[in-house]
Amino acid sequence: MRKPVEAGLREWVEQVSMLLEQDGVPRMAGRIFGWLLVCDPPEQSLEDLASAVQGSKASMSTMTRLLAQSGLVDRVRLPGARRDAFRIQPSQWQTLWRSRIALIQQATALTERGLELLSGRPPAQRTRLEELDRQYRFFLRALPEILERLELEEPSGERRARARPARGREPARHAT
Amino acid sequence: MRKPVEAGLREWVEQVSMLLEQDGVPRMAGRIFGWLLVCDPPEQSLEDLASAVQGSKASMSTMTRLLAQSGLVDRVRLPGARRDAFRIQPSQWQTLWRSRIALIQQATALTERGLELLSGRPPAQRTRLEELDRQYRFFLRALPEILERLELEEPSGERRARARPARGREPARHAT
DNA sequence: TCGTATGTTCAGTCTTGACTGAACCCACGG
DNA sequence: CCGTGGGTTCAGTCAAGACTGAACATACGA
Numbered sequence: 001m002r003k004p005v006e007a008g009l010r011e012w013v014e015q016v017s018m019l020l021e022q023d024g025v026p027r028m029a030g031r032i033f034g035w036l037l038v039c040d041p042p043e044q045s046l047e048d049l050a051s052a053v054q055g056s057k058a059s060m061s062t063m064t065r066l067l068a069q070s071g072l073v074d075r076v077r078l079p080g081a082r083r084d085a086f087r088i089q090p091s092q093w094q095t096l097w098r099s100r101i102a103l104i105q106q107a108t109a110l111t112e113r114g115l116e117l118l119s120g121r122p123p124a125q126r127t128r129l130e131e132l133d134r135q136y137r138f139f140l141r142a143l144p145e146i147l148e149r150l151e152l153e154e155p156s157g158e159r160r161a162r163a164r165p166a167r168g169r170e171p172a173r174h175a176t
Numbered sequence: 177m178r179k180p181v182e183a184g185l186r187e188w189v190e191q192v193s194m195l196l197e198q199d200g201v202p203r204m205a206g207r208i209f210g211w212l213l214v215c216d217p218p219e220q221s222l223e224d225l226a227s228a229v230q231g232s233k234a235s236m237s238t239m240t241r242l243l244a245q246s247g248l249v250d251r252v253r254l255p256g257a258r259r260d261a262f263r264i265q266p267s268q269w270q271t272l273w274r275s276r277i278a279l280i281q282q283a284t285a286l287t288e289r290g291l292e293l294l295s296g297r298p299p300a301q302r303t304r305l306e307e308l309d310r311q312y313r314f315f316l317r318a319l320p321e322i323l324e325r326l327e328l329e330e331p332s333g334e335r336r337a338r339a340r341p342a343r344g345r346e347p348a349r350h351a352t
Numbered sequence: 353t354c355g356t357a358t359g360t361t362c363a364g365t366c367t368t369g370a371c372t373g374a375a376c377c378c379a380c381g382g
Numbered sequence: 383c384c385g386t387g388g389g390t391t392c393a394g395t396c397a398a399g400a401c402t403g404a405a406c407a408t409a410c411g412a
Contacts, residue, residue, distance in 0.1 A: 008293050009293055012286070012289060012290050012293055015286055015289075016286060016290075019279075019282060019283060019286060022200065022279065024198065024200070026399085026400060026401090027400070027401090028400075028401070036304075037290070037304050037305055037308065038290060038293070038294060038301070038304070038305060040297070040298075040301045042301075042304065045358095046358075046359070047358090055401075055402090056401065056402050056403070057358090057359080057360095057402095057403090058359095058360080058361080058362095058401075058402060058403075058404090059400080059401060059402075060359095061358095061359060061360060061361085062360085062361090062400095062401090063400095065360090082357065082358070082409095082410080083357085083358060083359085084358080084359080088304055090307075093307075093308065093311045103195075103198065106195060107195060110188070110191055110192060110195060113188060113191075114188055114192075114213070114214060117184050117185055117188055117214070118214060121216070122216075125214070125216045125218075128212075128213050128214070128218065128264055129213055129214060131266075131269075132213065132269065135269045135326065138326050138329065139322075139326075142322050142325070142326075146315075146318050146322065149314075149318070150311065150314050150315075150318075153314065202369085202370060202371090203370070203371090204370075204371070221388090222388075222389070223388090231371080231372090232371070232372050232373070233372095233373090233388095233389080233390095234371075234372060234373075234374090234389095234390080234391080234392095235370085235371060235372075236389095237389060237390055237391085238370095238371090238390085238391090239370095241390090258380085258387070258388070259387085259388060259389090260388080260389080
């Protein structure tokens, strides 16, 4: 029986999940992610999570897997431990933004295909799509550069030395 | 009864709607948007839309309003015409990206609030959130600049006017 | 080998919201 | 003043999927 999550934090976690929900993330998954952002210690077992976000074990299992698959969360097994632990994946933001880029790529592919379909038509009919296409191409060019800049700006010298003195050494491993 | 939409285009429109769906746009609204991107003429009545995307009049009414409210589509009344017409709003992309920025703003607000809540805690517990907060701040700074660049690159000077006065007067059908 | 602790999967419930036909409202032309 | 075309709104249906308890699978310690 864990100590109940402080009220302020619980509410905050809920807000995180509601924000994530707008991006298609299930509520419960959002809560887990939110909680993992602020919990202490950073690694939490399924049971920890279940009690922290007040969800079923089944949800924890399903949603942690979903989060792990989308690269937002790491599943780790501390050596000798009996249970798995979860923590937010340090470079989750990369995953996030790369998936966003992937979306834009899809969109660009679509506008191109659309222009093909309209190839025979009068120019006036194509301008709308052409404009959109131009936009997407622009962002496709610009976004990676932005990400680059973000990475350069990194103050804490990238996450190399992010070594957290968790009890015991970490398997710093990222399986899947 | 309009001529049925060409098969290739119909499929393309469907793909557009499925892509938009990932951003929380209802299927039918996505179809309308897709269709408005390629149709001829660019202005379409409710009836046109209904037959083009094979949906009910009710859907057309609801979804066009939704699209208009989110700034993706314009409702216009050609002078003397009896029916309203819809066309994609020329600067829809701005709306799109601005709403994206708004999301990031919300997120930033959340990370800040979170850091407040953790103010008393040991630094080690705060790093995760601090990192995320940094990321969001960065994008909040970077994105407007990007949009600016996109606008400058614009070949057709048309979209200089950011809020073009709607040609047909706003029908007082419903406010806000 | 068994018993137990962990995690996964299944079947079912319940909520949400997209979509529809039909009723309704309103402005305009007679 | 009616009648009609155009648009909105309502009530209801339907499907998707989030969430759950419980059954199931697996590995490990005794």
